[in-house]
Amino acid sequence: MDSLLSLAAANVLSPMVLSFALGFAAALARSDLTVPEAAAKALSLYLLFAIGFKGGVSVAESGVGADLVATLLAGVALSFAIPLIAFGILRTVSGLSVVDAAAVAAHYGSISVVTFVAATSALGSAGILYEGYMVAVAAAMEAPAILSALWLVSRGRKETHPNEDGLLREILLNGSIVLLVGSFAIGWITGPAGLEEISSFIVAPFKGVLCLFLLDMGLVAGRGFRNASNELRPPVILFGLAMPLIGGTLALGCAALLGLSAGGAALLVTLAASSSYIAVPAAMRVALPEANPSIYLTLSLGVTFPFNLTVGIPIYIAAGGLVA
Amino acid sequence: MDSLLSLAAANVLSPMVLSFALGFAAALARSDLTVPEAAAKALSLYLLFAIGFKGGVSVAESGVGADLVATLLAGVALSFAIPLIAFGILRTVSGLSVVDAAAVAAHYGSISVVTFVAATSALGSAGILYEGYMVAVAAAMEAPAILSALWLVSRGRKETHPNEDGLLREILLNGSIVLLVGSFAIGWITGPAGLEEISSFIVAPFKGVLCLFLLDMGLVAGRGFRNASNELRPPVILFGLAMPLIGGTLALGCAALLGLSAGGAALLVTLAASSSYIAVPAAMRVALPEANPSIYLTLSLGVTFPFNLTVGIPIYIAAGGLVA
Amino acid sequence: MDSLLSLAAANVLSPMVLSFALGFAAALARSDLTVPEAAAKALSLYLLFAIGFKGGVSVAESGVGADLVATLLAGVALSFAIPLIAFGILRTVSGLSVVDAAAVAAHYGSISVVTFVAATSALGSAGILYEGYMVAVAAAMEAPAILSALWLVSRGRKETHPNEDGLLREILLNGSIVLLVGSFAIGWITGPAGLEEISSFIVAPFKGVLCLFLLDMGLVAGRGFRNASNELRPPVILFGLAMPLIGGTLALGCAALLGLSAGGAALLVTLAASSSYIAVPAAMRVALPEANPSIYLTLSLGVTFPFNLTVGIPIYIAAGGLVA
Amino acid sequence: MQTHAAKRVEIIIEAPMEERLTRALAKAGVTGFTVLPVLGGSGRSGRWSREGQVSRAGGMVAVVCIVRPERVDTLLDAAFAVVERHVGVVSITDCQVLRAERF
Amino acid sequence: MQTHAAKRVEIIIEAPMEERLTRALAKAGVTGFTVLPVLGGSGRSGRWSREGQVSRAGGMVAVVCIVRPERVDTLLDAAFAVVERHVGVVSITDCQVLRAERF
Amino acid sequence: MQTHAAKRVEIIIEAPMEERLTRALAKAGVTGFTVLPVLGGSGRSGRWSREGQVSRAGGMVAVVCIVRPERVDTLLDAAFAVVERHVGVVSITDCQVLRAERF
């Protein structure tokens, strides 16, 4: 308990989380502070490239076995399953329509790479190791949830086909998955020698870049929250706080069965607990345009993301320590 | 005198100032070299974040006392007072209209963060220490001058109210003030431990980033100068060269009274001598749209900024050494 | 031969080349991965600034003599001559019109800075030194080829004048030449002391930035190739693979005559072998709008650039070793 | 396909005024508009370009509003009150729209 | 100078739909169009702005097609099939063009 | 509100030609125009997009000029001389403007 508290304090008072808080507060105060869209996108490319590359290098160092495949499959299964649970809960407690509930559910089955990155960074500060292949698991968990959500909607009607117009291909080849998997492969191929060549670009400044990126995330989350908070009724907000813990608990069970390390377990829990706000919203605009974006975006980015970043990650790290 | 000359030489031949000169020359030669707007904005966010953060950390290290408050108040007073002096001079010698003179005056009461950053960088190269809270003083000096200018204009007529349409809130919450103050607070809270985490992002590459940023400033200043130099009559240009020295002398007196260190005095003088080209122009477009932007922008960015960057900063540093 | 193979393997399996391959593959697979235009431009400004600056510093260290001037003149001569050869070959084998052939020829006489940068980076990894002034040679070789091409076209008709509407000035003052030459001058003036101030910005992260930039180049090249590959008939593609070797051989002869070091020879060969895809296409749109951009852009960026990056550079380095 | 007459109003205005303009439009009941970025331009106050700017100070934006013909006067009054003292250009074009119920 | 009557169709649509729209246009034989970026806007689904977005999820673009008058119905049918279920606005204006052979 | 008839001319042209076009316009006495960025498009020379470009080489811009009706022919002559050999599209629309003294 003590260590949980000190973990939480170290996390909340880190430059990363404080940068997010600064952005969030600036947006609520309606400051005109903004990070240009191109810069924000460049920062996210950097983070994806760096995290993928480092994951690949660590797999090159440690070798790869059945555990990678098993964890990948577990991640995919979680991503398929969590939307079904989320949908059931939302339909019971929230009063959202089928389409809105399915769209929200898709976000919680998928993952947030930035939450994952923040968790790896917190693990690093705490000196806890984790399996390098968790990056690949993150990539594998992005898409399945979208299929679950489309299936949930299509049960009730005929017209939406998951593969309408190449949507499936689009989801699987979306930029962040490709970059994450690709840089993972590059890291794997070039190994520690490759890392040495570019480590003063992808390792040394990493946390600082993360600060600026989280500043922008805070701005965006704060703006979304300010504009749309009145569309979120209390049961929906509560869902945004409880669902990470439900998904996380499920993932904790998987981690125990898989025999992951403490750090690996913390990351699998974080992935399950996190919710998407890039890939899934874009897919929803194409596949379920009737779903209201201010509900799913605000909930994911304005409620669950800050919750995970501040309170969630220390809990998930502590939980990871319990099962390892 | 010798040390002033060697200081000046070291300053003018630094990669930073030469990068500015390159940009200025490229613009005058009508090269199509440009830094994309989003990149320039991202660089400035980086500089603000880094300078604010480092200031906060140094306050965390040295503690804070009455001197911080006294210097803040002195800065605010300078920012209120300088536009009145500038306005008087301009109305006497330049032939500018009331509105144009007030708009120009507002720029000189406010500050240029980049000039401040360049001065801290020159102090760093010369090994001169300064009070970390000077960053907070910089933030406090951005806005008051705008109010002075609006008051100068409104004396003559009824319609302009300083608080028209939330302008005051806009000025106080403008992005650069919020980021500077916010990152100062983050640095203060996280202290040296926080700095260590992100120093290879905000300390090591700082001067290099400043070079690229000054390259862009040179391009913009050169373009402005090329397009609008014929709108600046000699007395106005002279004002742009003399006003920094007048404002700086005033600040030097304050620094002596406040008992600032040599570096702190140099920075207070630099702040008073520098003129705004971001926050104040935007406020002028809203509040005094009749004022001619090519006068105030070109004077501030094309005359005073280069003057301060090349000749001014060494003088201000030498002056700071006199009163400490 | 052995060392050529190991050089080639080290080159192809470097993070830089693999990043390019990732981008190329992502584009062919029609992923929506993109680098924002502003970010790509910022990365290229960084690379130009860094490579120019470092070149200038190394000239400051080693002094400068007749060899610099001689090499510059050789580079200019190559840039004038190669389009004539290329044009002759294209008109003989490819069936391209006079205008299209001239436009393509201009690209091969000019140079690709990124290919040059990749070659310096490969030399660095292999521990081979080179003359710092090769950067200036690169800058000098950008423009002459354009004049050759315009002359080739104007022989047949009256209307196109090389200096139409200030085109010549535009070419000579184009952004990348100005930045390369300017930062070279800054590096020369500030010397090793200047480099020390900003080396953690322009030296340490250089290869990592190059990875991200090459990722984008791969995306662009792949997209171009996907869209326009059907416009490139086999003889034209073959030209895109053979012309680098022809130009490179010519340069190798010059390097031997000039007595360049192994690294310097490799770079002169690389410059001659590389083809432009920024400055020349823009000039062609203005001066030869009838030429089909999908031919010259795709050939230069989709065929020759990848060839040089993967297979060419190791060959040119090996060749440089032969004449030194 | 069934179309309906409407008016397309295009307002080119300084970026620092965008917020004020859209607030005035909303107050006048005009809740549909689209904001496009502007790279540069030229007018009585001379030539300018995004490249010659530090930050937001001097940029412009184009605000496009499509409204029913009977609403165009309300819109112009609201817009004019904001644009009046500022540089900027307002133009109105006749157009046709699909889905008239949206306007 | 000789000009010819044509129609200018402007379609404001969510960025993730751009690809589908231009594919539908191409299928309907409309091969000339220009895509402009959009900074923000307001409509029945509220106010939005590029700044309030993470990445491409919610942005919009404006697609401008200039076509001969007799082709406008084909174009509208194709566009409408894509826009129908989505937010977005379609407007049509009469215009004149140079070089009619290009359309 | 009092409005006045004018013409809105929209010229979509390659970015490297922008400078030449605006110079030609200025020479013809057209000193008011606005330049909008373009993300991509399609025409006889195929589909292109900003993303498929390295730097400025292939991008386009849209230049919008609002002029008095009697000046439109001068404008078109000046524009056409620049656009003639280049890819690009010119369209002219009737419009109304406020503050006619500005045009």
Ligand SMILES: Nc1ncnc2c1ncn2[C@@H]1O[C@H](COP(=O)(O)O)[C@@H](O)[C@H]1O
């Ligand atoms: N006739 C015009 N046509 C199109 N845009 C114009 C026109 N006049 C002015 N503008 C735009 O409005 C801005 C300010 O114009 P002005 O107030 O005349 O300086 C210019 O920079 C242009 O972007």
Ligand SMILES: Nc1ncnc2c1ncn2[C@@H]1O[C@H](COP(=O)(O)O)[C@@H](O)[C@H]1O
């Ligand atoms: N009347 C209108 N005029 C111009 N743009 C509009 C209008 N209505 C909607 N839009 C644009 O279309 C987007 C979606 O509109 P809506 O579907 O009504 O939410 C808005 O964000 C605007 O960018």
Ligand SMILES: Nc1ncnc2c1ncn2[C@@H]1O[C@H](COP(=O)(O)O)[C@@H](O)[C@H]1O
């Ligand atoms: N009919 C059209 N409507 C709108 N834009 C067009 C049209 N035709 C061409 N364009 C634009 O002009 C560019 C060049 O066209 P083209 O010269 O036909 O290749 C295209 O990429 C489009 O951006």
Ligand code: NA
């Ligand atoms: Na999840």
Ligand code: NA
């Ligand atoms: Na000042």
Ligand code: NA
């Ligand atoms: Na070449």
